[in-house]
Amino acid sequence: MAATEISVLSEQFTKIKELELMPEKGLKEEEEDGVYREKDHRSPSELEAECTAGALQDLEEELELVPVSSEETEKHILTLQMAPFTSEAFELQDLSSLSLQQQEGGQVMGQQTGPGLLWLEEGPQQSLQQSLAISDQEELYSLQEMEVLQLHLLEDNVMAGEESKLAASLAESAGLTKLQERQEKEQLLPERRLAERTKEQFLHLEAMPGDKGSDEIFLKISDLNMEEQKDQPIAVPANVEKAKSAKNQRQTKGAKRTFCCDVCMFTSSRMSSFHHHMKTHTNEKTHLCHLCLKTFRTVTLLRNHVNTHTGTRPYKCSDCSMAFVTSGELVRHRRYKHTHEKPFKCSMCKYASVEASKLKRHVRSHTGERPFQCCECSYASRDTYKLKRHMRTHSGEKPYECHVCHARFSQSGTMKTHTQQKHSEDLPKHQCPHCATIITRKSDLRVHIRNLHTYSAAELKCRYCSAVFHERYALIQHQKTHKNEKRFKCEHCSYACKQARYMTSHIRIHTGEKPFTCLSCNKCFRQKQLLKVHFRKYHDASFIPAVYKCTKCDKGFSRWITSKWSGLKPQTFVI
DNA sequence: ATGCAGCACGCCCTCTGCTGGGGAGAC
């Protein structure tokens, strides 16, 4: 039943309630098929705008219906009210009016599917029949004692081919009569499933009498795609938005029309723009890429996409060899590479960027915002790439491999550094600006400077003298000067030595002190070593003195003398 | 309906900088 293909929130149905009577004005005429349509002959686009404008006005508001009763004093108001819809309430009526085609490969496409949006709009009193039927080919419903003021069909395809199927007709039955048997409905279920597979918005419209004795009738509109959509928290069937938007437009009726989208803040005074915009809230993508079967909403998008397959890049940069698929890419490229125009400027620092998204990312470094939370640890990043990179620390993934030693790394930069340090001949070196130290990595040089060249408030004292420094490097260099230094100078002569113990022995020359006495002959010595040599030479019978023999003349010596002669090697002979 | 310019989002890359473990030499 094409007429039921009204995209409405699947969880809701509309209640039509007779409220009041209004004078009639006949603006419709009966056509051959018995369906009454508007008399005016607006263009399809205008009609579409009108449809959009008035479509289901506001499903949350009352919809006033002008009666067609001959009684001028009476008027009927029908209200469309939103009410909770449950899956149990779903009933398939008839999809027979859908022209479903099974294409090659089994893909089912809606032909002229145009789920038409049928709506009832308040309008001037019209001379209509006394009943309303919402019918498809089989005239599923008829509504008696009611008058339809205007019936519009949304979607061009509906207007074109399905009009007769979707148009409302006037019938004479009392109340709403369901003409279709459930058995027939069930026979149509496979078609429903086929329709769902097309991802089109098929809706089911069902009208039923209200309480017994009441004038109320109920029009239940349900989304045939409900089952798959009900769990989607955000998706809003677009045609509902059309209906809402129609309400907004209608509020300005009488003045210049403004079309307001209730999904977003979009407004437009032009129907075509509004309609174009509303398509952005649908998932309708009818342009198929024959190379990858991806679908697109417009021919332009499809063409750009196909260009990515074919490599066609019609927009060439005049300043370099780069070429791009779209003009926007070229403009951006020129800003990055040639004009350096950076329209997006940070209000907190001097940063400016070519793209707004870059500024947005940059601002997070000021605000500290970290929207991307790691699911395995407490880390959160400021952009998606960092989180993705961080996740490698959990997965252990190391996608970068050194082509020389095949070592693997989690980051490309790490691998690059590795390659440079390990396998490159022209290894970059970093000279310390404060000393002669050369360090391969800049970061290590930074550590070097921090440790050795940073000012220290605490005094760094030399271990050899009273010198004080405030920089480790200066202290170390100073202490090196003490190495090999004859810091101990004799007060009585020119003797100097490196160690205090040497000076102690030397001073005994001037004082005559000889504290080391031989136990065998009572001879005294200034140094312990001298006493030791004396004892071995004169009192130790087992002592065998070493003889150093000259390799040239065979003459023997008791001590090895450091010689400037080459070829003379120490050699010990036991005599 | 189409073309176009701008926008938005995502992906990947580079550069940068800090950290901590390991090895070697000095002390």
Next chain:
DNA sequence: AGTCTCCCCAGCAGAGGGCGTGCTGCAT
């Protein structure tokens, strides 16, 4: 032999550049 120091090195995160691609709004 133990300790300390310093450089080497890999790991990891921060920031930003550049481009691919699809979407949007407007004009035609």
